[in-house]
Amino acid sequence: MSMFSWFSGWFAVRQELTPNRKKVIGIASFLLPILVWCAISYVPFIWHPMVMIEEPGDVDYFQVDMLIDKNTFAEESANMRAAHKAIPQGYPANPIYLPAPHEVAKALYTAFVTPPAQQDGQWLHQSLWHSIQIIFWGFVISSLIGVPLGILSGTYTAISRLNEPFVEFFRYLPAPAFGALAVAILGIYDGPKIAVIVIGTFFQQVLVIANTTRKLDYSLLEAAMTLGTNKFKLLTHVVIPGILPDLYRDQRILLGWAWTYLIVSELIGTSSGITWFITQQARYQHFDNVYAAIFIIGFIGLGTDLILAQLGKRMFAWDKSANKES
């Protein structure tokens, strides 16, 4: 295969890739960052700005297993050499906040089997479950009002005129700013956390869904009208089923949006859930656990979205644009 045809196979403008190529690229998108991380972690001359002390020598403040800045280490070594004292020994290392992949991989396992440090502490899976519940309720409450309001706004101009200017304004207000207020009203436990997720999601939701509703082909409504459909059934039998696949896609995106508010919301009131776990681990400098927890959030988020995407494909087989996607 010539270079040119190889190139145009991978880089054709707006053309679909073959399934195999798609798979390769999908794996590569994860593999590349991991490779970079491995290189930084395992190749001693890439980065490694610190030195891990193996032998403190005669430097009085050095200890075994201490991380020392490379330059400081070099200075102290020179000092010791000049003074004819014992020279410290060590090997290049990365800062504590960048654990190597294998350490994080190990932490992914040990974090689940390590009992909580304190008596009243929570296991990792308990923290996670708590976080998932916060997200779930935040998203459900937002959707219960946001989805119907969005659909009504997209269908009736009067309703959209009534709420959209305010919603447009409100969506620029940062949700976490309402944290203190939410605590004052809802107490220090889960209430304010859920409230922040609702505030962060709801206003976007109304606008996005109203927009999706407006995009429904108007001639479908006209066709329905000529078939004798009354105004109410127009909404229930044409608008809603017609926008359902797009609505579903919007909800998937909005769920991702809700996830991004998780950490902030969990810091409000008494810290809880995965955020509590992360802050605890960071306090004891267990950064491998911190990364493990962050990755778990990512896995759950991506996993949910993939499952929802597959489900959507199955449910909306009639939707051509959905079938083309991914």
Add this chain to the structure above:
Amino acid sequence: MHLPSYLTQSDAVKTRFDQLKSREVILEVKDLTKVYKTAKGETLALKNVNFKTHRREFVCVIGASGCGKSTLIRILAGLEPHTSGEVLLDNKPVKGPGRDRGMVFQGYTLFPWLSVRKNVMFGLQMNNIGREEAEREADLWLELVGLDKFAHAYPHELSGGMKQRVAIARALVNQPRILLMDEPFGALDAQTRAKMQAHLLEIWRNIDITILFITHDLDEAIYLADRILVLKAHPGEVQELIEVPVSRPRSAMQFNSPEFIATKARLEALIHPPKEHEETEIPIQQRMIRFVNVQDNVE
């Protein structure tokens, strides 16, 4: 070839028209005027349009692009309010859309989330007819349009012609008084189009339906219609109502008959007046030869 006047009708055709006109009036349009008000100003889309259609008549509406054909049919369907005048269906004024007027649009307007059969059942169910009866009716109509095998397919699996057949079945299942069609075959290729025309005539012959059909294809209009309403552009006015002298049943053979050619000549004269034709001709200059690289002359 010496052409007869398009006004000359054979005895059979004359008898047919006499019969037709003796039937009850289904649709009557009186002094219909439509003004679109937009930010840029007002457009007079229709001006004093008058005509009647009789029961089981097939009327085609033709006219240049932008002369108000769609506007007219949308007013009749109740999808667009009119400015003045009257639209009477069975002598009752039309107010808004209703199941007594079925409509087939040029764009495909099947509900993509419903199977073919459910699409056809839609109108019945909207009018509170039970599921079983609706299914029975839908299957009957699907058989009539030759799509009974596709009852459980979804619209995106159908070709354009099949979609329009479903759309026709979906409109007819409601048993409307009149079927309004706005360039329904406009997006189809020539072959499919010819088949659909024959098919539509066949359906029309077999059931009690009046059809108002918009097209800008003159052959299509003559082939299908009893009478052709010719609209003039800016403002849209009725220019002439032609009684097609071609006998029924129609067949593709008649495209070369003298009556057909005479009618077409008349329609062409009405729609493209000779004067206008000259103006729009694109002047090709001899100098353009410079842009041609090939040595041998194509002519």
